[in-house]
Amino acid sequence: MTTSSPPGRRSSAVAGAPLATIADRLGGPRVDHLLSRAAAQAPDRTALRSPDGSGLSFGRLDGQVDAFATALNALTPGPDSVVAVAAELSPAFPVAYYGAARAGRTAALVNPLLREDALVHVLATSGARTAVLTPEVYLRVRTVRDRLPRLETVLLTSAAPGEDGAALLAEVVAAAAGGPVPSAPADPEAVANLLFTSGTTGAPKAVELTHRNLTVNAAQTAHAHGLDAGSVVFNYLPTYHLMHLNAAVQAVATQLLWTDPDVPGSLAAARAGGTTHYYSLPMRLSRLAADPAGGAEGGAEVPTLRAVLSGGSALPPAATRGLTARFGVPVVQGYGLAEASPQTHFDRLDDPRAGSCGPPSAGTESRIVHVDTRAELPVGERGEIQVRGPQLMKGYLGAEPAAHLDAEGWFSTGDIGHTDEDGRLFVVDRIKDVFKCDNWLVSPTEVEEVLRRRPEVADTVVVDRPDRFSGSVAYALVALAKPYADEEGAALAAVRGANTRMPYYQHLRYVEVVEGIPRSQNGKVQRREIRDAVHGRDLPEPSPDGPLEVTGSADPV
Template sequence: MADDETTNPSRLIDPRSGFCPDTNTFHSLRPRVPLPPPSQPLSLTQYTLSLLLSQSSAPAPNATVLIDAASGHHVSYSHFLDQIHSLTSSLAASTSLSRGHVAFIVSPSSLHVPVLYFALLALGVTISPTNPLSSHSEIAHQVQLTNPVIAFATSATSHKLPTLPLGTILLDSPEFLSMLNGNRPNSDRVHRVEVSQSDSAAILYSSGTTGRVKGVLLTHRNLIALIEGFFRLTSESRQKQTETEQPQPVSLFTLPLFHVFGFFMLVRAVAMGETLVLMEKFDFESMLRTVEKFRVNYMPVSPPLVVAFAKSELVEKYDISSLQLLGSGGAPLGKEVAERFAAKFPNIGIVQGYGLTETCGGAARMIEIDESQRHGSVGRLAENMEAKIVDPVTGEALPPGHKGELWLRGPTIMKGYVGDDKATAETLDSEGWLKTGDLCYFDSDGFLFIVDRLKELIKYKGYQVPPAELEHLLLSHPEISDAAVIPYPDEEAGQIPMAFVVRKPGSNITEAQVIDFIAKQVAPYKKIRRVSFINSIPKSPSGKILRRVLVTHALSAGSARL
């Protein structure tokens, strides 16, 4: 028996947790997903469209792929594919864009952006989309990092851009529309550029919540590996449901397409032949109206939106009975919020996932509704992924049930940070392990739990206090609509937990009541000792709390008391 274990290390892997005590490594409990040979030339566009067309249940040519929520304008799959072919051909003919060039994109979500992404990727051009609300200085920093040769913007955003070698093309100009809707070229035009899977596909920007924004370099193979996993697992799940044949799934995107979560969910949805409803500007009531109007089945969301669903009375005004599932990601979703949502919407499931821009957005997720009952978890390790839980002090890799920094390794891990070798070396080790900076643990069933960001832990008299734990408790209070917890400097304790609280309309909850509410539920060292009431919590597009903004606000407001 011992000899078998020596020659077959997989025998050592606990089938329940995925942990191998020999290497102190966690392995995915998902079936291994085969990937195309690395040497095979293949762009993300070519791969995604091949998946779309290979399905036995591929959408009919007149089936809808994109809907603009505001105008109601529909784009069919046949027209969408024609636009990709036309734009690819037009860009190749009218510009000197070539494989390896970078295209900078500054545009809100629109029906044109998905076509632009697929066309550029087909040409081997690296796409680099940014938040259209970025300031001049933020864009200048990103342009300096990525060195783009061309930009795509709108009339409202182009003024933020410097002059680039191939200029700026406006997505709302007649020139661009003619490129989109020109005569359809030879149908295999989109495949003529030979793109290597190891070529750069996208430079996406990390949220910058704990430092200056970094450009995360993802390859075609990184993204192919991610989508292949989603495609195989979703296909299997759908095959199980064949007896209750469902209409074409309709997803609503409140996520910005420049963010990794929105980007990969867009590509996944096209590969699966789904219908996407895009919202340029998010507004909670408009979102509810859109769900009702287009009979939306699924929405990828960030946790603040789940909180809004659970607490808002506006929901009662709309028919959202078509909604079957929310996919939560971008930040941890608290157990209390998930339970409150489940009590209010028993027919809508929530599956959680976890990832970083550095992992293409995917690292762990739930794939079955029964997994979603593990409240507080972000699911199990994604297919083809390995993980370690590393003690931040000793560097020792730990078994299930122990907290430490999460390290990840697998085919979706980024190539590195553009123009920042130092940051790349600090984050990626020589064996390909990505140090996430997240304090986590796996339970005995292989479910991953995110405790908090290591850098955001509050150090109270030597004790470590996770802000996320206190935030989840605060959100369970019926008079609190949103909350954030930060470290506040204290001469005696070093740091104390300070809460920023958004009251529900009509509430007069006091600082003393907030402090008392938490004190009854936590150990003494975790108590909140200072409260500030605020109109809204500043957040990144993915829903992450911008703690640095709140820390600055607290210090400037309370400097006299420091």
């Protein structure tokens, strides 16, 4: 556990370097100044390389950002207007994102995987007047345009057949090149971005991130990840995340953007590009760890690789160990959330520990408190994770300032975790996912980990099921591994075997066989929808002697 410092103070040296030292490397008071600084230092260095092999230097990227800022001055006159930007993994995103900041606008980030109603919520809540969208997102927005009266202009990131009424971002940028670049105020405390929460407990909330939040976190992240001007970052995520963009630009590192769904095949591209840092999701990394072929063309090794970095959710320790043995480099993960720009913790590259999210980032404080009493807990005890630091958001859009903080400035994350003697964080579960059986706290994630060790199980998710005697009991959805898919009783055998390795209150009382576990594109389990479906079913009570296999019901989502 870290910190017992007085209210209002922040640690000066938590993750190996003082925040003041890291902050000295920042590019300026606005987030787009990170790019200006990189372009001044290395104008000809490749900033972005796309899957098609095309590249964009820092100097050219900065010029396109200038041009888009110029265009925005004409499209949305007046400062402080909002520009929605679909966070697709392409060069169009940094052009629009940094261009909005350079024009003094606020960028509202749009998940390109959202459907119509969710898009209406994000665009209407943000008040966006201009939107830079992929053709796929535009098709969805066009069907609900009548519900978005404030949206005036849509620009497309790429051309697509049948797309009328929306100009191409590239054409707008080309037309504005050489024009007068707006002089936006350099206020580090101004809101730079609106980033929407995942909405697991209701409609997504708009998080207000300032320029200072983002530039500080870019420096914290680049330092923790070991990024420098010689780094080549392989970005293998379904969408463009601010952390990966800003940290790489902060370090003046080259980014390789990769979108091919062939996970083992990605290693050939990583090897050809001289990758030093391979970023991906736990779902993809777990597949890579289980790949018996050893990658594309029979050679999985990437000689230039320094680290494999995971984010989005917990990477199973078994996958961590497998990848470490395979590549001979640290396989590490961190912890963060939208409200913290996002990183607050990251494991040590020189001494990684499987399952750990590492110590707090430089200048960040973290503690564990009792869920009910809010008292600070000692090392090893589980409770809610709280954080505070300079990367913590300004607030939620429409809420009172500092309403998200307690009297001492701590932000409650809603996650359950514990720390070890070295101050490393271990995240257990979400508070709203944890449930009580006979007044014992049960973590679905921990039960899933035990169940995944069974050979019959390819994937699983565990949720609570109301029980009239115990309060709640564990209910598992199981996708069977191929050799067991047609074997009668395989799921029950897996559950019985797992139950022998857990205390009684964690025992699985229901099991349902499904073809696949419902997940989002970024690999996160759709736990709320699954729980709602499970709670809505009229099922018999399981026998005290063992679990009940649920049959004949549809996939919950």
